[in-house]
Amino acid sequence: MAVSSGASTPGTRNPSPWESGAPDRPPRPLRPHLSELRLSAFAGHRGVGLPLGAVTLLAGPSGAGKSSALRAYEALARLAGGAPVGEVFREPVACVPERVAPDAQGRRGFRIGCTADGPEGPVRLDLAVQAEPELRIVGERLTARGVVLLETALRDPARRVVQAAWHTGGQAPVVRAPLSDDRLGTALLPLRVAGTTDGERQVLAAAEQMVVALRSVFACDPLPDRMRAPVPAGSGRLFGGCDNLADVLWRTRAECARRHDRFVQEVAAGCAGPVVDVFAEPAGHGTVRAVLDRGDGLRTDFARLGDGELRYLALALVLLTGPGVLEVDPPGEVPAALRALTVLADGLDRQVDAAQRRALLRLATKSARDGHIRLLGAVSDASWAAGQSGVTVVHLRA
Incomplete structure (x- = not known):
C-alpha cells in the first residue's frame, strides 16, 4: 500500500523522561507510547511505516489496508501481554502478503514492528513470524540508542525454540539462551535477565518501555444491533x-459524577432532541437497559436510537473513560501515571454524520492533551479533519 502523511503532531521523540506541561501545570511523566507502526510485509502492506501521533487517522478507500494495520497493532499488544502466537494470529496465512512464494522448505511468513518512545528514547521492536508450515516466531530484534539489545533466530526447525542473545555490556558482551518460539521474547526478558550490569539494566528498561507502550490497548468497533436490547448486569x-x-x-454514572456529566454533554451534542441524562435502569430478570432522559418526563430507550447515534455515544464513552472501565489488560505493576491507553477504532466515521465526527475528534484531541488516551482510528476520508490541531492523518492508497 502507498502511504502519505499529512500530520500536525507526530509522536514525540524527546528522550527526556518529562513532558512539558502547560505554563500553569507541572511537567507530566512521559508515558511510553508508540510513535511508529511498521508493516514490513503484512497482508496487503510491504515496506510501510505509519507515523503515530497522539490522535492518528488512517484514511483511505476500502481495501487500502486500514483494518489490517489496526490488526497488526492489536497483535503486537497481545503478544506484549504474554499471549501465545497461536491465540493472536488465528488465521496466520491471511497475514502473509499475496504472491509470496514458499521457500525450499515450504515456509512463508510475515513481518511487523513498531517504535516505542519514552524515557529510554526510541526503542524499536521488529518481529518475523512464520505462518506456514507451522506458526511460530522465528526472529525478533529489540534495539535502542543504536544497540541491539535482544536478537533471536530460528536455528533448528525441529525444536520449538529460538536462539536468543541479549546485551550485557560486561566482559561477555551477550548472553545466549533458548526462548520459546510461541511467545514474544521482549515480554519474557524480565524473567531471564538478571540486571546486574549496566547493559542488562538497559535491556530491561527498553523491554519495559516497549511492553508498557503496547499493553494498554482497547480495540473498539461499536455494534449498534447489539446495543439495543437489555443486557445482564455484570462486571461493568x-x-x-x-x-x-x-x-x-x-456502573459509571454512580462512580464518577464529573466524568458522567461530561459524557451527557457530549451525547446531547451528538444526538437528536434534548438530552439531560443518560443512564441504565433495571429491565427485569437481572438485566439493565440504557435510556436517554429527555428532561420532560420522557425517556427514550436505546432500542429507538439510530445506528449513528449509538455508535457516536459508545465512542464518546470510550474516549472519556479508561482501563478501569474498558476491557483491557494494562500492566498492573506500572503506575497509572506512566501508562497511556490507546484506543483502536475501526470505522471511526462509519454511520456517524459530519457533526458527530467533528465532536468525536474534538473529544479525542482534548483527552489526548490531558494525557488520558491516544487514538488510532480508521476512516474512509479524512478531509473533514484537515487542519485540526493535534491530529496526524496518514493516507493509505490501494
Missing part, C-alpha cells in the same frame, strides 16, 4: 463491540 467493563454499554452506564 466495556467490551470492544460495546454491546454491554447499558451495564457500563449502570
